[in-house]
Amino acid sequence: MVILSLVNELLCALCWGITIRLILVRHLHSESRAILFNAFAFILMLINLIIILPAFAFLIMNMPAKTFSWLAALVVATLDALSTFNLILFCVYSHYTRMLKCPSTVHAFLVLGAAVRHGQVPPVLATRLDKVVTCWKKHQSAKIIVSGGKVQKEKISEADAMAAYLINQGIPTLKIIRETRARNTWQNLTFTSQLINPHASVVVVTSDFHVLRAKTYAKRLGLQWSFVGSKTPWQYCPLTFIRDYLGLIRDHRWLAGSIFILLLLLEFSLI
Incomplete structure (x- = not known):
């Protein structure tokens, strides 16, 4: 025994x-x-x-x-x-x-970045962008802020890659704001808060597994923002969920x- x-x-x-x-x-x-x-x-x-x-x-x-x-x-x-x-x-x-709804008034959507590969948006990040496109169609007066700098020796920033993806999805260029300095979630929220009115109604769009941690950081920063989760492709769920849990x-x-x-x-x- x-x-x-x-x-x-x-x-x-x-x-x-x-x-x-x-x-x-x-x-x-x-x-x-x-x-x-x-x-x-x-x-x-x-x-x-x-x-x-x-x-x-x-x-x-x-x-x-x-x-x-x-x-x-x-x-x-x-x-x-x-x-x-x-x-x-x-x-x-x-x-x-994933079932959370946007408030009735939205001034801006914030999409949190993730590592890009050779300038291309990977599947997990693509679901965040697809989610914000769906949400934006109901609040077309809102701006979309894409946040993410250059990481892993990429030639373009996460924000630039995300902006290109959104433009291909039909989002007007003038509706997109790029925040290109952030290298992690804390910086995503901090740097973005410096770009917008502190009283603006902001909806943060990120992967479902990432919402709780991002929401915790926002609370520490005193940001009263709403959060919406995007569905993570099933084949990427195990490691992404366990990573953010840990x-x-x-x-x-x-x-x-x-x-x-x-x-x-x-x-x-x-x-």
């Missing part, structure tokens, strides 16, 4: 560790490789959900209580269960953001750590 517990803990560490390693590979050179990495991450998380977590439950109920092996299994199982459960909640909320944990690591410790203390008090 002790060996089985150690094997299960190792498998748990491998599932999360390999997934995080896949997330850190930011410069994928082909769409097929990106899809392969996402499929692999999905399989790892599925193994964790249907095999590793039930195995932990079985081990904790059948191992001698209060032994070192039992306590180790309880700690790892608690961390794994908490992380997995919150990831599921994060996915549910992210899907909900980013939220990193940003709120003290809160996450406190919840984990309190949950452990509660479990120990019930032994």
Whole structure:
């Protein structure tokens, strides 16, 4: 039983560790490789959900209580269960953001940038732009701000690539404002807020998985903006969702750590 517990803990560490390693590979050179990495991450998380977590439950109920092996299994199982459960909640909320509606009055739409490839808009970013086109058609007096600078040694900025895409979709050039300095979400929001009236009604359009983190940053900056999520292509969902989920944990690591410790203390008090 002790060996089985150690094997299960190792498998748990491998599932999360390999997934995080896949997330850190930011410069994928082909769409097929990106899809392969996402499929692999999905399989790892599925193994964790249907095999590793039930195995932990079985081990904790059948191992001698209060032994070192039992306590180790309880700690790892608690961390794994908490992380997995919150990831599921994060996915549910992210899907909900697709249904959010724009307010009745919109002065500007802000599209948050993402890395472009050889000057071309990748599929995930394209869905954000398609979403803003749909929203803009109902609020054609509004401006569309595209935010994103040059990253990853690209020759043109994310904003320029997004503007070209929107123009091809029939958006008038005069309706597009380019913010070309931002290199991350915090800068997207900060630099854009300097371009517009602070009392303007702004709707931020970004990917569903990205809404919660962007919304958190906006709140920190004191920006009372609305948010709308675009649907992420299914083949890119696993890594993008897990990446932003882990980013939220990193940003709120003290809160996450406190919840984990309190949950452990509660479990120990019930032994």
